[in-house]
Amino acid sequence: MYNSNAEKASATFNHTGKMSGMASLSTSPVLNPLCQKRANNPELICSHCFSLAMQKRFGKDSGLAKKLESNSVLLSSSILDDNQFPDINGGVIIYKYFRLEAFGDLINATHAINYFRFCELNPATRFTLWTKNPHYIASAIKKGYSKPANLTIIYSSPCLNHCVGENIFKVFPFIDKVFTVYDKKTAKADGVEINCGARKCATCLNCYKENDIKFVNELLK
Secondary structure, eight states, X not given: OOXXXXXXXXXXXXXXXXXXXXXXXXXOXXXXXXHHHHHTOTTBGGGGOHHHHHHHHHOTTSHXXXXXXXXXXXXXXXXXXXXXXXXXXXXXXXXXXXXXXXXXXXXXXXXXXXXXXXXXXXXXXXXXXXXXOHHHHHHHHHTTOOOOTTEEEEEEOSBTTOOOOTHHHHHSTTOOEEEEEXXXXXXXXXXXXXXXXXXXXXXXXXXXXXXXXXXXXXXXX
């Protein structure tokens, strides 16, 4: 039965900086055990996490922190009803591209299933999901759920200056691209092509558009 009072996941439409002009649905790294573990490892790119730094700067009682934490609980606890997802294409603006996880990462298989459903409810939008936790997607698929046709899945390389390489596509065949961050010195020494627009996702879209780019590389900021 339709429940108009059911708690809804909350999307972010007012991004600034690199994500200006984009919309997203995200969770909090503060409530994600794997995010917390990786953030404490100086060898991993997660030790440079902008999301954790932003939440510390604004505080745990900020509107952003509360929104992300609420989404974390909601999206990872149970399979949501259709009306519990954000309405992203019901108004004047139609979002052609939409990011999943601008701040956190997948928490469990239920979280992945809910993102699958969100994509299926909005077939006119191209979704892109960044994750270091593809095993949760594999679990969702094993449970009988299929990766939506309008979803691009990007594996985010855990280590700075180290791309996981082609083998990731064999281990997790649902992955479409790999995103890796390099510092300037390493990128120059190794001749790495920096093909991430960096300044603004909305004018780059290498990660969002269907194309032949399998490896996206960004400079550490």
